[in-house]
Amino acid sequence: MTSVMKNLLLNLFSEQCFDTYFVEHDIFNCDCAKALLSKLLGIILISMSLVVKVPQIKKLWGSKTAKGLDLKSVLLELLAITIHISYCFAKGFPLTSWGDATFIATQTAIIAFLVLMFSLGQDKAVKYMGIYAVIAFVLISGITPMKVLEILQALKIPILLGSRFSQAKTNYINKSTGQLSAATCFLMLFGSAARIYTSIQETGDAMMIITFVLNTIAIGVIACQLIYYSDSKKTDGGKKKN
Numbered sequence: 001m002t003s004v005m006k007n008l009l010l011n012l013f014s015e016q017c018f019d020t021y022f023v024e025h026d027i028f029n030c031d032c033a034k035a036l037l038s039k040l041l042g043i044i045l046i047s048m049s050l051v052v053k054v055p056q057i058k059k060l061w062g063s064k065t066a067k068g069l070d071l072k073s074v075l076l077e078l079l080a081i082t083i084h085i086s087y088c089f090a091k092g093f094p095l096t097s098w099g100d101a102t103f104i105a106t107q108t109a110i111i112a113f114l115v116l117m118f119s120l121g122q123d124k125a126v127k128y129m130g131i132y133a134v135i136a137f138v139l140i141s142g143i144t145p146m147k148v149l150e151i152l153q154a155l156k157i158p159i160l161l162g163s164r165f166s167q168a169k170t171n172y173i174n175k176s177t178g179q180l181s182a183a184t185c186f187l188m189l190f191g192s193a194a195r196i197y198t199s200i201q202e203t204g205d206a207m208m209i210i211t212f213v214l215n216t217i218a219i220g221v222i223a224c225q226l227i228y229y230s231d232s233k234k235t236d237g238g239k240k241k242n
Contacts, residue, residue: 012039038201041194042096049100052188053107056181057114066115068178070170074112076163078132080156081105084211086139087153088203090146097202100191105136157211164218171225182226189223192216 009018017032026032060066081101088098109129116125138144139152171177193216199208 012036034201038198039096042094042099042198042202045100045191045194045198046096046103048187048191049103052100052104052191053111053181053184055183057107057110059179059181060111060114060118063179064118066118066179068170068174068176068180069111069115070167071115071119073163073167073170074108074115075128076159076166078105078108078112079135080160080163081108082132082136082139083149083152083156083159084208086144087149087156088208089140090142090144090149091203091205093203093205097195097198153207157207157214160211160215161218164215164222168218168221168225171222171229175229177222177226177229180222180226182230185219185223185226189216189219192219 009022013021013032013036017029017035020026020029020032060069081104084098085101085105088101109132112132113125113129116128139149144152167180171180192212195212196209196216199205199212
């Protein structure tokens with residue numbers, strides 16, 4: 001095997017697992033199989049994150065309204081993702097365990113800007129996003145001490161849950177999911193569930209694991225609302241035709 005091929009494969013395997021598979025030919029090694037699955041999932045999630053929120057962005061831009069999207073939910077989610085990125089970067093975790101968050105944060109920032117613009121006007125949208133840019137720089141640049149990032153990581157759980165359930169409450173009150181994108185929601189649900197496994201396998205960080213478990217449950221609630229209110233619309237439409 002050429003050195004180039006080996007170097008490529010070492011992006012997926014540790015040195016130990018490389019030897020296990022390609023020197024000892026132990027292809028049924030359970031530990032290495034789990035590690036490989038985690039790496040592949042991480043790569044899939046990073047690739048998926050490039051477009052995960054594009055359906056939501058297109059839906060907002062096309063409708064020119066943020067009806068049904070809870071502004072507080074979007075801003076809290078953006079803050080939670082930014083905290084997550086800064087914490088993982090400072091901890092030196094493998095990129096495959098958190099790299100997707102950078103693309104999700106960028107797309108969430110675009111969604112936040114659109115929701116702010118359609119709800120409060122362009123001037124306020126620019127102002128709020130300017131404030132966010134400063135906060136993001138302070139958190140990610142290395143200025144913020146690790147102790148502070150650890151505290152923020154712990155606070156991320158109630159921030160993220162507050163974001164999800166604020167949106168769920170809005171859906172319940174409106175009896176509709178409005179401009180919420182089903183494609184984005186279900187992709188986020190899959191991504192969060194997969195991150196439970198990659199966090200266990202690649203970081204062992206209890207806080208991250210708990211966060212993704214709770215986040216998956218919370219997104220699941222919104223996904224159920226999307227299905228329920230979609231079915232309700234179909235039923236109501238059928239009754240009106242009759």
